[in-house]
Amino acid sequence: MAALQTTPWRLISGILAVTCLVLMATLGILLKNSFHKQSIQQTSSPGGTTEAQEGSDCCSCQEKWIGYQCNCYFISNEMKTWAESRDFCASQNSSLLHLQNKDELSFMNRIKFFFWIGLSYSEERGTWLWGDGSLPSPDLFSLSQTKNTQNCIMYKTSRNILDEPCERKNRYICKKQLI
Known part of the structure; x- marks a missing residue:
């Protein structure tokens, strides 16, 4: 009986882990795009500044x-x-x-x-x-x-x-x- 009770919890924890990975990947993409936009806006001019x-x-x-x-x-x-x-x-x-x-x-x-x-x-x-x-x-x-x-x-x-x-x-x- 104890084995049957842990199976739903394993399923729930697996779903939560996958959700967490998807959220982390999304955050990584958003941060990358944000830093890319900043690098365009901060540009070295010919005068060196x-x-x-x-x-x-x-x-x-x-x-x-x-x-x-x-x-x-x-x-x-x-x-x-x-x-x-x-x-x-x-x-x-x-x-x-x-x-x-x-x-x-x-x-x-x-x-x-x-x-x-x-x-x-x-x-x-x-x-x-x-x-x-x-x-x-x-x-x-x-x-x-x-x-x-x-x-x-x-x-x-x-x-x-x-x-x-x-x-x-x-x-x-x-x-x-x-x-």
Whole structure:
């Protein structure tokens, strides 16, 4: 009789053990995904600093891209001409950086380099335009600093811009909008 009473308890303890293993596996998967998301948001920038990216919880960016405010950014360490940079960005389903506002790249505030961005001069319209044909906001930076409209625009996070010959090789920033 004692053997019959222990059989249901063995069955119950076996079911509990399997349930425990399933819960532990689920927890492991959730933790792995959580740490993977944090590694995307804490990225080493070309300037050598590692900073947490605020406001990037609405997007998931591919490896080597930084998520920030529902956009993904690729900040290059390699040097390319403006056209090569534009073509690389296009091959990644993105474009050279198109700044929306002054604080868009605040997470990059310590970077010391200039980067190609997506501004080019339109002879037809007689003004600087973003890759999508829109005008840059006048409060972003002063384009009156640019002397040669045959050049391309480089940007530094302190809102400094330079016009440089487009054939010169520089770093670049690609931007992929997720929403």
